[in-house]
Amino acid sequence: MINTYDEALNFIHGRTKFKKIPTLKRMRRFLDELGAPDKKINAIHIAGTNGKGSTLAFLRNIFQAEGKTVGSFTSPFLIKFNERISVNGVGISDAEILRLTQELYPTIAKLDAELPEGGPTEFEIVTAMMFKYFSEGHADIVLIEVGLGGLYDSTNVIMPKVSVITSIGWDHMHILGDTLPKIAFQKAGIIKKGVPVVVGGVDPDPLQVIIRQAQKMQSPIQILGKDFDVKDNGEKNWSQYFDFSSGDFHLDQVQTSLIGDYQTHNAALAIQAYIEYESLHQRKADPKIVKKGIESTRWAGRFERVSSNPTIVLDGAHNISAVNLIVQTLENDFSKGHVYILMGILADKQADKMVDKIATVPNASIVLTQFAGPGKRAAANPEKLEHKLETHPKNVSAIDDWHEAITEIKRKLTADDMLLITGSLYFISDVRKYLKQPDHNLK
Known part of the structure; x- marks a missing residue:
């Protein structure tokens, strides 16, 4: 029972x-x-x-x-x-x-x-x-x-x-x-x-x-x-x-x-x-x-600013169509300052195409990472993904541990910069729980 x-x-x-x-x-x-x-x-x-x-x-x-x-x-x-x-x-x-x-x-x-x-x-x-x-x-x-x-x-x-x-x-x-x-x-x-x-x-x-x-x-x-x-x-x-x-x-x-x-x-x-x-x-x-x-509408995980000092944004974009929309938004409205993009993507998605596309944003650096996927669905391996990219863009790197990646990127952020965390709704769900912990002291 x-x-x-x-x-x-x-x-x-x-x-x-x-x-x-x-x-x-x-x-x-x-x-x-x-x-x-x-x-x-x-x-x-x-x-x-x-x-x-x-x-x-x-x-x-x-x-x-x-x-x-x-x-x-x-x-x-x-x-x-x-x-x-x-x-x-x-x-x-x-x-x-x-x-x-x-x-x-x-x-x-x-x-x-x-x-x-x-x-x-x-x-x-x-x-x-x-x-x-x-x-x-x-x-x-x-x-x-x-x-x-x-x-x-x-x-x-x-x-x-x-x-x-x-x-x-x-x-x-x-x-x-x-x-x-x-x-x-x-x-x-x-x-x-x-x-x-x-x-x-x-x-x-x-x-x-x-x-x-x-x-x-x-x-x-x-x-x-x-x-x-x-x-x-x-x-x-x-x-x-x-x-x-x-x-x-x-x-x-x-x-x-x-x-x-x-x-x-x-x-x-x-x-x-x-x-x-x-x-x-x-x-x-x-x-x-x-x-x-x-x-009055709010919708968690859709280009959602979870911190303004430093600026941290979560977006659950998990396919090429959604990444195209993010690129458009960044180019139209966020061309000032630098955008650090942390991506964790499920292996069964078009991960290489998603990264290739987001790497076209002129003022962006992309860090690939991995996370525990839901059930038996695995996340794409960051190093393998990096090697698979068509253009091998210079603004893409890999850090396996996403907690470590967030800490490292936060150290680099200036007032005009943004940390955008994206690639999967499951990933940003994990990140949201982590960032809500009191020791992060986000504003």
């Missing part, structure tokens, strides 16, 4: 991660055995290579500014497992994790015995916990982030009110496909019949795949740059400013603490999704509520 929170976590993390054949049939059977909790919630479904978490955070804060209680389902977590299922941005309690695991356990055991391929995977169990929890009425609306891809992701049993596809880029190619249109086809799998879909800045070829799927499903589609627009007004004093327009809805000089012009795109997607949701309920979006929601 499962009697404690730790036993519940051990049980969940001990499950298989993937099955050989992708299918939603097992997830559907699992939920039907539980009384179909997914059919009892009011949801918005968010897919995309990058930007899902930030778009969800913006949307959550807009709904909260309206006075709604907002549930969210995100992955991975930054500090604690409970963050994956949260209400108004606060992870559910240890007691609730234990209760939900205990309630699901008999059904899991039944499916283990009955299904030829075995019962649900780790992610399917966490998804079912989320559906079960929110079906009990703990939130007015639930924002659901896709775990991987879209088409076969276990969240894709949901019939949402609005679907969002934030971006299409290179990630998980071994599962989703080796071209952007193939990856787009997987993400477009979340489009449901007649459900409006909001789409971010996507290249023409993958965008055509999404448009075709929307037409096939008779889903109204709103595309950034065509049906609604955002104008980035740049960064000032660690805030990003932008204008937004959609039909007769306009906002000027909106401020957000999420840095990077790509964050203005994510904010625009959240605003448009909110406009679509309000329209379904015969309501007009209130500009004051939207502005208040955007301005």
